[in-house]
Amino acid sequence: MVDPATAPRPPRRDLDAFADHHRLPRPAIEALLDLAGARPTREEDLRLVRRGLGLGGVLSLVAGVVFFVAANWEAIAVSGRFALLEALLVAATAAAILRPPPDRVGKLALLGAFLLTGALLALFGQTYQTGADVYELFLAWAGLGLPLVVAARWSVGWAAWVLVVNVSLALLCGWLPGVHILWTVLGGLGLGAPLLFAVATVLNLALWAACEAAAGTPLGAVASPWLGRLVVAAAAGFAGWGAIVQILLRETSGLRGLELGPERAGGGALLALVLLVAGGAVGRHTLRHRRDVFPIAAVGAVLIAVGTALLGRGLGSESSLEAMFFALAAWLVGSSTAAGWVLMGLVRQWRAEGTLT
Amino acid sequence: MTTAPRPTAALEAALRQRGLLPDPLRALPEPGPGRPWFVGALLGISGWLAGLFALGFVTLAFRPSSTAALAVLGLVLLAVAFAVFRTGEGAFTEQGALALSIAGHALLGAAVYVGTESGAATAWAVAVLNASWIAVVPARVPRILSTLIACVAAGLSMRLLLEVDHHYLRGRQEEAVPLARALLGWTAVWIPAAVGARALVATEARWMAAGLQRVLRPVLTGLLIALALASPASHPLDGLAFWETAAQRTSWLALWPLLSLAAAVWALWLAHRVRSRALMGTAIAGALLHVFHFYALLGVTLLAKSVVMIVLGLALLGLAAALRRQEAP
Secondary structure, eight states: OOTTTTTTOHHHHHHHHHHHHHTOOOOHEEEEHHHOOOOOHHHHHHHHHHHHHHHHHHHHHHHHHHHHHHHHOOOOOOOHHHHHHHHHHHHHHHHHHSSSSSSSEEEEEHHHHHHHHHHHHHHHHHHHHHOHHHHHOOOHHHHHHHHHHHHHHHHHHHHHHHHHHHHHHHHHHEEEEEHHHHHHHHHTTTTTTHHHHHHHHHHHHHHHHHHHHHHGGGGGTSSSSHHHHHHHHHHHHHHHHHHHHHHHSTTTTSSSTOOOGGGHHHHHHHHHHHHHHHHHHHHHHHHHHOOOOOHHHHHHHHEEEEEHHHHHHHHHTSOOOOHHHHHHHHHHHHHHHHHHHHHHHHHHHHHHHHHOO | OOOOEEEEHHHHHHHHHHHSSSTSOOOOOOOOOOHHHHHHHHHHHHHHHHHHHHHHHHHHHHHHOOOOHHHHHHHHHHHHHHHHHOOOOOHHHHHHHHHHHHHHHHHHHHHHHHHHHHHHHHHHHHHHHHHHHHHHHOOOOHHHHHHHHHHHHHHHHHHHHHHOOGGSSSSSSSSSOOOHHHHHHHHHHHHHHHHHHHHHTTTHHHHHHHHHHHHHHHHHHHHHHIIIIGGGGGGGGGGGGOSSSSOOOOEEEEEEEHHHHHHHHHHHHHHHHHOHHHHHHHHHHHHHHHHHHHHHHHHSOOOHHOOOOOOHHHHHHHHHHHHHHOOOO
């Protein structure tokens, strides 16, 4: 017999179905919820409160410091502002040295130090007007803060780093292609914005691959499954964004960086190739390890979005609006149903096999 | 192929031992489809978008302009959607019905607006319509969506009702809505939502015993998503602005996102109580968005906001330290 205390905790939907099937009365449901561990214990409640207070406190404090830097308060001289931030950075680092990870104080201190690094860079840019673009600030922040994140050995720290990297990439993808000197060079080679979207997608997929490689190793606790989902979602976001831009806006002259005429069609082909290879690799890896359906869902979401854009573009110039709206509605219903059917099939199969985490 | 034991099998055995299973001869239920949250999100977002395109198709094909025409068309679509939900089998028909129902709701909302020319009345009607739809529609994703839309519509309606001078129509040069009135508008919607979600969590066993889990589970999910993300719907219009083009004036409205932050933290707590990591993640994402909103608003100086955040941070860290000391042996 399986012991409820050691068996995997059933999700709420299974408990709902179980209670419904047996038409359990309230005392039996109370016992069911207790046996299933469906309600957090007082210790778990306290752990959440402790963690929430610590994390919320550090984030609020650092947010306050960032607001302070942005306020550009004249009552404190520039040297004073630098001294203040540097003192905080030193204090956070010292706390991490005194109580190193995996102690929670050390993790929080290093997260604080990573965030303060960004504030310090922002103050530097604000003070000396370096002329750097905002994306460069975020990129420098990610680079300089990387040792702190590595030292923290904490998924939350890595999530903050991933967020900073992706903000940088999003700024670069959204604003810069076509105007930066880098793109003058690359544009001559027929590679424009699509290359950038491809790079952003591949970079996130590389991070996802690292998370996958860490699973089952001592680093698995650092590269939590939710962190892997975060980066694969970011990869899907860039892939979908790039593809939609390429399909719908490539002839729009008003948008910087998107003036991709026929001479740059090679960029679009490159993006398509990268997306196909990347999607195939994600699918193949996920189907082989059978741990999580999320990456397949992300690929499915990109396919639905790209299909919608292709259909809209194809029908937009050749048919009436009514026909286009009808076709798009039908496509979305059909494609999402098909995606749901495939995904649920995998969930059922992998759950039955016991491989789903 | 090995087959993993079902987690509920152990529970059934344990309940049998305690004599708590009323009918020990009934067979164990087959495991349900167990749809993960992201599959539900994919279906919900796709269905919602499909509904908007269906709305475009129906509007262009039938060109309804009067209240009656809009209402009849909306009711027909809702009736068809309801019939398909009740009788249709399979995910395809359910997705199609979801799209039709969204188009139907939009048309009925448009009918109320054309008939009353009142934003508040329209928002109330949308809230009531969605609340009613929750009771009748026999599917999970539409119930979650309707709960979310009902909360947003209730927030908007209360705000529009209280802004009797239609401040929002006259542009941003006018005076901001009075603090007490705006606070009343926020609390009248989101405090009941927060209390309702708490009540659903506290009485979970009771409504499961009454066989209401198919209705109240998605309602709880929708309420928690709304608390995490949707409370800015009740912000006074100026509170939703990011970068002022006019002179930067001092206004309490810039502190408004802190209320949303509190709602998201409450959603986080309740999501923890029902052990939903997906909802906890949604609440955390909502809280971070509200902090960014707080940063971006310019009604209060950044210096003042900096002080608010630093004091809040120190208070939270102090509480964490006190808790740690209390627990230390």
